[in-house]
Amino acid sequence: MKKPFLTLAQAREIKKTYPTPFHIYDEAGIRRTARALNAAFAWNMGFREYFAVKATPNPAILKILREEGCGVDCSSLTELMMSDRCGFSGHEIMFSSNETPAEEFELADRLGAIINLDDLTHVDFLYKTLGHVPETVCCRFNPGGTFTLGESKEGFQVMDNPGQAKYGMTPDQLIEAFRKLKALGAKRFGIHAFLASNTLSNDYYPALARILFQTAADAAERTGCQIAFINLSGGVGVPYRPEQPANDIAAIGEGVRRAFEEVMVPVGLGETAIFTELGRFMLAPNGHLVTTAVHEKHIWKEYIGVDACAANLMRPAIYGAYHHITVLGKEDAPCDHVYDVVGSLCENSDKFAVDRPLPKIDMGDVLVIHDAGAHGFSMGYNYNGKLRSAELLLKEDGSVELIRRAETPDDYFATLIW
Numbered sequence: 001m002k003k004p005f006l007t008l009a010q011a012r013e014i015k016k017t018y019p020t021p022f023h024i025y026d027e028a029g030i031r032r033t034a035r036a037l038n039a040a041f042a043w044n045m046g047f048r049e050y051f052a053v054k055a056t057p058n059p060a061i062l063k064i065l066r067e068e069g070c071g072v073d074c075s076s077l078t079e080l081m082m083s084d085r086c087g088f089s090g091h092e093i094m095f096s097s098n099e100t101p102a103e104e105f106e107l108a109d110r111l112g113a114i115i116n117l118d119d120l121t122h123v124d125f126l127y128k129t130l131g132h133v134p135e136t137v138c139c140r141f142n143p144g145g146t147f148t149l150g151e152s153k154e155g156f157q158v159m160d161n162p163g164q165a166k167y168g169m170t171p172d173q174l175i176e177a178f179r180k181l182k183a184l185g186a187k188r189f190g191i192h193a194f195l196a197s198n199t200l201s202n203d204y205y206p207a208l209a210r211i212l213f214q215t216a217a218d219a220a221e222r223t224g225c226q227i228a229f230i231n232l233s234g235g236v237g238v239p240y241r242p243e244q245p246a247n248d249i250a251a252i253g254e255g256v257r258r259a260f261e262e263v264m265v266p267v268g269l270g271e272t273a274i275f276t277e278l279g280r281f282m283l284a285p286n287g288h289l290v291t292t293a294v295h296e297k298h299i300w301k302e303y304i305g306v307d308a309c310a311a312n313l314m315r316p317a318i319y320g321a322y323h324h325i326t327v328l329g330k331e332d333a334p335c336d337h338v339y340d341v342v343g344s345l346c347e348n349s350d351k352f353a354v355d356r357p358l359p360k361i362d363m364g365d366v367l368v369i370h371d372a373g374a375h376g377f378s379m380g381y382n383y384n385g386k387l388r389s390a391e392l393l394l395k396e397d398g399s400v401e402l403i404r405r406a407e408t409p410d411d412y413f414a415t416l417i418w
């Protein structure tokens with residue numbers, strides 16, 4: 001069962017100061033997750049997690065992760081600016097962007113970030129923009145085709161479509177990019193790929209690692225470039241449904257270690273660092289969207305209207321994504337009612353849950369929407385003039401800190417020319 005990190009008593013106390021809806025993050029959980037990841041890859045000397053800022057762009061979160069030894073993975077101007085202000089610098093910043101504006105390459109270079117090039121044409125673009133190429137540089141790889149793992153009667157455990165993805169370079173382009181970059185003065189090279197999203201399999205990272213290790217060995221041999229790191233990017237998922245098994249990060253780290261011993265060590269690449277850019281795995285389970293039941297409606301179906309909406313958490317509306325819901329104080333009550341739990345947008349897709357068995361919900365009940373800590377608040381938007389909620393941090397000592405205030409109408413109107 002999925003257990004909230006918040007009790008009804010805590011939620012009631014918090015609501016007195018910060019009305020629902022709000023996002024709240026669990027500092028202890030974030031630190032635990034970061035430590036488990038770092039332990040799983042402790043065998044690799046240069047290991048570093050670059051937290052994907054787009055998942056949860058908040059300085060308080062970034063600072064916690066920095067204390068745990070993480071860097072940041074940025075993909076836009078404001079993510080770079082936020083990371084800079086949070087104290088990240090130099091190689092603590094990975095810049096993995098695509099369709100990149102020149103000014104973003106300029107800022108990334110000024111901060112000393114590791115730039116991850118999405119395309120062969122970006123080599124010339126970068127050189128023209130900066131007048132040089134950085135000594136350490138990364139290229140994003142796309143092997144094409146489909147990527148599958150673990151075939152069974154029910155289908156594949158993991159399936160995604162790199163051949164249809166806009167990212168990265170083909171194998172030949174990667175070699176050409178390395179040669180060009182080397183000729184322009186680059187000295188240390190990395191290879192990056194993101195082949196499948198939200199995977200629930202301890203085999204994804206090891207399989208990806210094997211592909212990238214072989215690509216690295218080939219590139220090192222053909223170009224003479226020094227391979228400094230392999231960036232496994234994001235994609236290690238979380239079980240949004242209570243019946244799904246969680247990934248075992250220790251087993252994942254061990255699987256990557258085995259591939260490393262088999263492929264990298266024999267070709268003299270045993271000093272190569274492993275990087276990750278996890279977002280969802282680090283934060284999703286460590287964040288709740290907390291909302292209050294404010295209306296009930298009995299028509300052709302049973303509806304519970306809550307004070308949050310898709311503008312606070314868009315994944316159910318756009319992906320049909322499942323997010324587990326706990327009615328606080330009714331954790332042990334039988335789920336003998338079936339509801340659609342809906343927000344207030346004038347959009348019928350604004351449903352946090354459809355046909356969901358839940359305990360009987362009374363008006364004023366507080367609901368926790370689970371696994372909202374990554375790609376939750378950050379995907380929010382202002383449709384229907386809805387205002388973004390506050391973000392709170394449940395600290396290790398049990399106190400609660402406001403880490404982003406809720407928007408006001410003045411914020412919403414601030415960019416208008418009347």
Ligand SMILES: *Cc1c(COP(=O)(O)O)cnc(C)c1O
Nearest residue numbers: 052096233234235277278279280
């Ligand atoms: C989104 C993204 C990530 C993080 O993905 P998760 O699924 O949250 O782990 C990492 N790297 C890049 C380049 C991304 O675009």
